[in-house]
Amino acid sequence: MALPFFGKKPTSAEPLGGAVERAHAADGVPPPTELSGLDFSATDHGRGLARAAGLVEVQEVGSGIGAAFEEAAVLYANGNDGEALALLEAMVDGEHAEVGEGVWLMLLDLYRLAGNKQGFESRVLDYATRFERSPPPWVDLSAAGGxxxxxxxxxxxxxxxxxxxxxxxxxxxxxxxxxxxxxxxxxxxxxxxxxxxxxxxxxxxxxxxxxxxxxxxxxxxxxxxxxxxxxxxxxxxxxxxxxxxxxxxxxxxxxxxxxxxxxxxxxxxxxxxxxxxxRSATAALREAPTPAPATTEPDGFCFEGELSGTSSDTLKRLAGFAADRRQVRIDCARLRRIDFVCAGTLFNILATLQAQGKLVSLVNVNAMVAALLRVMSVDQVAHVTLRQ
Known part of the structure; x- marks a missing residue:
């Protein structure tokens, strides 16, 4: 089936990335690392997104970022974690493979999402050597770890x-x-x-x-x-x-x-x-200070767990939340996965918000979700920042 949510990109509003960069420049602060600034290139261009998506036909994506990268992103979005892992490992281990940092970050985050500390630790030295920078720290991002x-x-x-x-x-x-x-x-x-x-x-x-x-x-x-x-x-x-x-x-x-x-x-x-x-448990509770009430940023919103389908209540709440706001910050630190269809619905909502002149940023996004957002061109209608 064809998914009709990929219309032409809105042109009435300035792309969010440019506005955010100017705002950071005015404050003298360098802009955060954006998904679009990462290199996802790979030598394997023989794979197709359609194979991973099954009968889903993708229209007007045109990201030009490599079929293998796209396939790994969609495999994970569809719940095929093992196949996504095998593909990413093959990409970084392939003879004479020249894959960019984005693919490596996807692999490291997939280990973290699976709670696979051994696999993660087996790769961080190679990452640090190849890109001459510190790798992301180990954090158990699995559902059980959460x-x-x-x-x-x-x-x-x-x-x-x-x-x-x-x-x-x-x-x-x-x-x-x-x-x-x-x-x-x-x-x-x-x-x-x-x-x-x-x-x-x-x-x-x-x-x-x-x-x-x-x-x-x-x-x-x-x-x-x-x-x-x-x-x-x-x-x-x-x-x-x-x-x-x-x-x-x-x-x-x-x-x-x-x-x-x-x-x-x-x-x-x-x-x-x-x-x-x-040392009793009840005494420890008596002596523990009363926690301060949690504060919520006035323009903050959270994505959590796994988002799927076109009828996601979370996305409905997002649309209502953003209705009377000029800037919307969506914290994705606890978002593990977003599926193919839900990402399309998210694109529609964010494109509408951009056309209304609203500035939307998705922060602390894991690399596997961020990869799908790029495949679906979500990074063209919102500012996407990877988590560390």
Whole structure:
């Protein structure tokens, strides 16, 4: 089928890019990197956009930026991530391949969008060497990574017996905590423990504290009761069990019992006990400052997640939002994908806004989405800036 949303470009208003460049020049600030300033050239011109788009016929695009680049952009837009990745890797790995920086940024962003840190890190040195500039930093832009960043720290349920045999599992807990910066441990189902296991446990907490990893313990009271039954005042044995119980009481916010146990510990081991420090999750919430209310730029609008179809509610809201504004800034930092049809609808809306003399900018756009926007000529009716 033919998509009728590619009419002639509006000519009644000055292109947005020129106006933005003049504004930056007036302020003495260099303009941001634009999508149109990147080189997407490639030696492979034998591929066609029609093959990627299936039965969709594209009219009046005429970008002249290379069929392989266009194909990768549309493959990703259509949800064919694996094929898009294979094509981009073939482009940069091809013998005597001369591909521009735009293609490399697409590949690096596709790794980030897939949460593929290993693939990303395998390419950044080549990018830096080829273009003599720092590569974009690693950020997990995958859907799972986005949920992880916006939600609570990972929750791990500990069950069964806590013995020295748990050392390997605890190392996995430590690795997860370091990767995420915080971890929650539910110890309510631990049914047995020995002194060696308490030693492993305390080393884990010590390592995470040294690495500034936030640890939250949940349901500690049952385990504290189990440990308390093992202790004998005046019998200098199972020191790690004593110290672990003192730790648990701090997480339980039970200062009275902690102080009594600390006295017994000093008598039994003839050494000073640890100092009291409340570590409970509820206390942390009480002490946390009240966050300031989020502020929204008066001319700001956000694209998030994945936009698809001609009836996208987000695009409808954009049209209404821009109705009474001279300048519109659309933050795309949390936009992962926009499909072929939705990009066409976006072009129509932005072309209308440009014809009305409005200045529209899309900022923090990932390279895969930005590539499609160029294929669809969206960068001709709005100012498109890539994210770092």
């Amino acid at each position: 949920r992880a960043r916006s939600g609570l720290p990972p929750l791990i349920n500990l069950t069964g017996q806590l013995t020295a045999q748990a050392a390997k599992q605890f190392q996995q807990v430590a690795a997860l905590g370091r990767r995420r910066g915080a971890v929650r441990l539910d110890v309510g189902r631990v049914r047995g423990v020995d002194d060696a296991g308490c030693g492993v446990w305390r080393r884990l907490l010590g390592e995470l504290a040294a690495d500034r990893v936030k640890v939250t313990l949940l349901n500690v009271e049952p385990l504290a009761e189990v440990l308390g039954k093992r202790l004998v005042v005046g019998k200098a044995q199972e020191r790690d069990t004593w110290l672990m119980l003192l730790e648990l009481l701090q997480y339980a916010d039970d200062q009275a019992r902690f102080e009594n146990l600390a006295v017994d510990y000093a008598v039994t081991f003839e050494e000073s006990p640890p100092s009291w420090e409340c």
